[in-house]
Amino acid sequence: MKDSELEDLRRQVAYYKKLSDEVAGQNIRSDAQLSLLKRKLDQKQNGFTILSALHDVFGQQIYEKEFFTNTLELINTTLKMDKTLVVWQCQDEPTAFEQKWMMGYTKEESQKITGKKVKFHQEDQALTKPFLFNQKSAPNPISAQIRAEFLLQFFIAIPIRVQGSIEGWMISSRDREAWPFYPPLDEGDMDTLVAIGGFIEAGLANSSLYASLEKANRELEAYNHELEKRVAERTKDLRIRNQELSREKKRSEDLLLNILPKETADELKKNGFAKARLQENATVMFTDFVNFTKFSSQISSEDLVAELDHCFRHFDRITTKYGLEKIKTIGDAHMSACGVTGEGGTAADVIKAGLEIRDFIEEYRKEKPENLREYFRIRVGINSGPVVAGVVGLKKFSFDIWGDTVNTAARMEQGSAAGKVNVSHSTYSICRDEFEFEPRGEIAAKNKGEILMYFVERKS
Amino acid sequence: MTSRRSSFGVGFSESSNSLKAGASAVSEALTQAGLSSEEVQLCFLFCTSRHDPEDFFRGVKSGLSEITKFFGGFANGTCTNDHLGYDGYQTVVGVWGNTDLTFDLLIQEGIAFQEFETGSALGQQIHQKNYSEPTQMLLLFDAVNRLEGKFRMNYGTPFIQGMNETIGTWPKVVGARLLGDMKFKPTRQWIGDRMTQNSAMALILSGNIQMDYQIMHGCHPASAYHKVTAVKGANLLELDHKPALDVVGEILGEDLRDNYQELKFFVTLGKNIGDKWENYNPGNYINRMCVGVDTESRGLYMAEMDLEEGMEVQLMRRSFEMEYVSVQTKKLIERTKLANRRIIFGLYINCSGRAAAYSNNTDEDIRYVQEAIDGEFPLMGIYEAGELAMIGGELQVLDWTGLFCLFSEAKD
Numbered sequence A: 001m002k003d004s005e006l007e008d009l010r011r012q013v014a015y016y017k018k019l020s021d022e023v024a025g026q027n028i029r030s031d032a033q034l035s036l037l038k039r040k041l042d043q044k045q046n047g048f049t050i051l052s053a054l055h056d057v058f059g060q061q062i063y064e065k066e067f068f069t070n071t072l073e074l075i076n077t078t079l080k081m082d083k084t085l086v087v088w089q090c091q092d093e094p095t096a097f098e099q100k101w102m103m104g105y106t107k108e109e110s111q112k113i114t115g116k117k118v119k120f121h122q123e124d125q126a127l128t129k130p131f132l133f134n135q136k137s138a139p140n141p142i143s144a145q146i147r148a149e150f151l152l153q154f155f156i157a158i159p160i161r162v163q164g165s166i167e168g169w170m171i172s173s174r175d176r177e178a179w180p181f182y183p184p185l186d187e188g189d190m191d192t193l194v195a196i197g198g199f200i201e202a203g204l205a206n207s208s209l210y211a212s213l214e215k216a217n218r219e220l221e222a223y224n225h226e227l228e229k230r231v232a233e234r235t236k237d238l239r240i241r242n243q244e245l246s247r248e249k250k251r252s253e254d255l256l257l258n259i260l261p262k263e264t265a266d267e268l269k270k271n272g273f274a275k276a277r278l279q280e281n282a283t284v285m286f287t288d289f290v291n292f293t294k295f296s297s298q299i300s301s302e303d304l305v306a307e308l309d310h311c312f313r314h315f316d317r318i319t320t321k322y323g324l325e326k327i328k329t330i331g332d333a334h335m336s337a338c339g340v341t342g343e344g345g346t347a348a349d350v351i352k353a354g355l356e357i358r359d360f361i362e363e364y365r366k367e368k369p370e371n372l373r374e375y376f377r378i379r380v381g382i383n384s385g386p387v388v389a390g391v392v393g394l395k396k397f398s399f400d401i402w403g404d405t406v407n408t409a410a411r412m413e414q415g416s417a418a419g420k421v422n423v424s425h426s427t428y429s430i431c432r433d434e435f436e437f438e439p440r441g442e443i444a445a446k447n448k449g450e451i452l453m454y455f456v457e458r459k460s
Numbered sequence B: 001m002t003s004r005r006s007s008f009g010v011g012f013s014e015s016s017n018s019l020k021a022g023a024s025a026v027s028e029a030l031t032q033a034g035l036s037s038e039e040v041q042l043c044f045l046f047c048t049s050r051h052d053p054e055d056f057f058r059g060v061k062s063g064l065s066e067i068t069k070f071f072g073g074f075a076n077g078t079c080t081n082d083h084l085g086y087d088g089y090q091t092v093v094g095v096w097g098n099t100d101l102t103f104d105l106l107i108q109e110g111i112a113f114q115e116f117e118t119g120s121a122l123g124q125q126i127h128q129k130n131y132s133e134p135t136q137m138l139l140l141f142d143a144v145n146r147l148e149g150k151f152r153m154n155y156g157t158p159f160i161q162g163m164n165e166t167i168g169t170w171p172k173v174v175g176a177r178l179l180g181d182m183k184f185k186p187t188r189q190w191i192g193d194r195m196t197q198n199s200a201m202a203l204i205l206s207g208n209i210q211m212d213y214q215i216m217h218g219c220h221p222a223s224a225y226h227k228v229t230a231v232k233g234a235n236l237l238e239l240d241h242k243p244a245l246d247v248v249g250e251i252l253g254e255d256l257r258d259n260y261q262e263l264k265f266f267v268t269l270g271k272n273i274g275d276k277w278e279n280y281n282p283g284n285y286i287n288r289m290c291v292g293v294d295t296e297s298r299g300l301y302m303a304e305m306d307l308e309e310g311m312e313v314q315l316m317r318r319s320f321e322m323e324y325v326s327v328q329t330k331k332l333i334e335r336t337k338l339a340n341r342r343i344i345f346g347l348y349i350n351c352s353g354r355a356a357a358y359s360n361n362t363d364e365d366i367r368y369v370q371e372a373i374d375g376e377f378p379l380m381g382i383y384e385a386g387e388l389a390m391i392g393g394e395l396q397v398l399d400w401t402g403l404f405c406l407f408s409e410a411k412d
Helices: A003-059 A064-078 A107-113 A141-150 A187-259 A262-271 A292-296 A301-321 A347-366 A370-375 A404-414 A425-431 B018-033 B053-062 B115-129 B156-166 B244-252 B254-258 B322-338 B365-373
Strands: A083-089 A096-103 A117-119 A131-133 A154-162 A165-174 A277-289 A325-330 A333-338 A378-391 A399-402 A420-424 A436-445 A449-457 B007-013 B040-047 B069-074 B077-079 B084-086 B091-097 B102-109 B136-142 B172-178 B189-192 B194-196 B199-206 B210-217 B219-221 B226-232 B235-239 B268-272 B285-294 B299-302 B312-318 B341-351 B379-384 B387-391 B394-398 B401-410
Touching: A003 A064, A003 A187, A003 B244, A003 B254, A003 B312, A064 A083, A064 A096, A064 A187, A083 A141, A096 A107, A096 A165, A117 A141, A131 A141, A131 A187, A141 A154, A154 A187, A165 A187, A187 A262, A262 A378, A277 A292, A277 A347, A277 A399, A277 A404, A292 A301, A292 A370, A301 A325, A301 A333, A301 A347, A325 A399, A333 A347, A347 A378, A347 A420, A347 A425, A347 A449, A378 A404, A378 A425, A399 A404, A404 A420, A404 A436, A404 A449, A420 A425, A425 A449, B007 B018, B007 B341, B018 B040, B018 B053, B018 B091, B040 B053, B053 B069, B053 B194, B069 B102, B069 B136, B069 B199, B077 B091, B084 B365, B091 B341, B091 B379, B102 B115, B102 B189, B115 B156, B115 B199, B136 B210, B156 B394, B172 B210, B172 B341, B172 B379, B172 B394, B172 B401, B189 B199, B210 B322, B210 B387, B219 B268, B219 B285, B235 B244, B244 B254, B244 B299, B285 B312, B285 B394, B322 B341, B322 B365, B322 B401, B341 B365, B341 B387, B365 B379, B365 B401, B387 B401
Parallel strands: A378 A420, B040 B069, B136 B172, B341 B379
Antiparallel strands: A083 A096, A083 A165, A096 A117, A131 A154, A154 A165, A277 A333, A277 A378, A325 A333, A378 A399, A420 A449, A436 A449, B007 B091, B040 B091, B069 B189, B077 B084, B077 B379, B102 B199, B136 B199, B172 B387, B189 B194, B210 B401, B219 B312, B226 B235, B226 B312, B235 B299, B268 B285, B268 B312, B285 B299, B341 B401, B387 B394
């Protein structure tokens, strides 16, 4: 190869080498420009990511602690910051601010900054605008204070306003500023944090609103609770009164039932009156003490009434036991009946009651002194037939029965003997198979002429 | 003898409460694996530096038993089949149980300023194990040296050189240089049942296990070759007998040359260990990122100290095709299946710089890995500061690379 050809080849190599480097330079420069552009876009995109995330939480209730914790973490991780904290106005020293929320501090660092305060004042003027401190910034007293007290290196500080006045500051920082991954903080970063600060202010307003709502809810709940308590107390009073009323009502009803048969009492309660009705199958019983008039002259009225009361109480128990209606007492006489209300009781029940009353008195007389025993004997008379039963009049209602059957029953008692139960033929006819009857034949009865009578005893 | 079918599950959490994050991630992992806490033999765990490492470790431990051994450390981000994230509160936990494999956990502390010595000591430990059967190794080491306050990278080149001196035969190996964020805060590692830092650690697996991997670069050569004519450690002083910063500045133009700080983590040089004139072959390239600028000597601080005088490098352009990630991932899966192996889980070690937020990419390459796997087996992924894999028969620290690994077992 000639020298000229060799030289030409050398020049070619140098030419292409230079050309190659130029192309490489152009390409790599383009990459660098793209990289710078992308970094700026990333910075904005990251800002929007945070704003979008913050925006998302506005649809729901914001709890201050959770809100700040999440926001500060988002700032650190998305904007590649190391530490972010929120300082709040001190209660006792309004010009000073101390740490309230923080993210990115180690446990030891957290302890160190607790209770540390910083004043955002310059030449006696309170700072009101955001500011940044990067590696190119000239130190000043505030940045020096923030760096020293809160262990920060390079930072951006954003005021947080509540209802127009600065209540706190958010400070976000990087421990290092190193190209290319962590370029010095700039105005673009500050714009992003200012926008985030705006959302934080809105978040605080939301939180405060929800807190007020919660407070109102709590008060409403307390009021409701109080109201429920009062209603419960009133209900309890009413219940007690109702119970008392029920007891009173029952007492009245019992009293009424004591005076009137249930059916009559129900009718009287319902209509205000009770019609007297014919009852076809009644059996009426009279009892009467023998020689009562003589007895009453020998003891005091009180003792007499006490004796009568004692005996009639037992009579009442016995007649109730057999389903009889007590009609009334007339002096020493006791009148009762069955079949007078349209239901319940048979003639046999009346005879059983009569025998038991008789037995009671026979036993009772044994308890009495010898001289008084003769007065404790009774005659019992029973008759069966139709009666008219009911209540008449407007006042002092009393249930009563009327008719010949009643008169005949009285005659049966009058025609009886001491310690005996005397029944009419009609009663005998009904119960002849159930008891032992001693026919007495026809015996004269006042205003009745002679009528058939029978002593009755239980079957032996 | 039939071998057991091992179970693996992954869990992810982004809770800012470190204790809860650990407990939640391990619970999810156990559920996916279908393992009880007593059945987990090995647990991988990674979290970002935003977490309290003690709380996170306690949280993970709370879901497991005393038999479980741990292996992991900080990561700038994590991923699973369904989740990915970085620079936040990401964590990932992988639980492995019901397996016949045996494993050793080896650690050598004190890597800061002592990369070579640490590598040598760790290599010695591995050598002394005298493995008789093929082994697979996952190698992790702390990227961050802040013993003197200022950040200094723990370099992989001397560390690997140290290992080369003592290890004898290398197992099949992949690995990562661990970091917990892009600010290079101090990191933590977990091994066995304890927490440590400033360490290099190896998990060595043997038995019915095989690891295969696919290197996925994200750069293409863009410029002509330029010769390294002066270098000092990781500081590339000269290219073509001119200050390296001037050479690069001349190519990139005045704007970038004047704003030289912008060259950091942006300029990437490629070292082609294959035929320099053949078509671009990703398997022959080692990418090296510029991590700083030496304004005094007008040099470039590189992420590793593996550039030597006489080598030729090219400016690389970061413009990888996402489809490339998908195709390469699927290829490895297919290859593994064709070898009649059951895939236990996938591990994706990704360069943090490849994340969309730190690159020109508008999408995340991990999404393409996730799509390629399509839920077929568990995926555990971490964003770190350098990937370790064999290129040209030697272990290399790779920059701007995604490393997809498959752990598989022979079918009965």
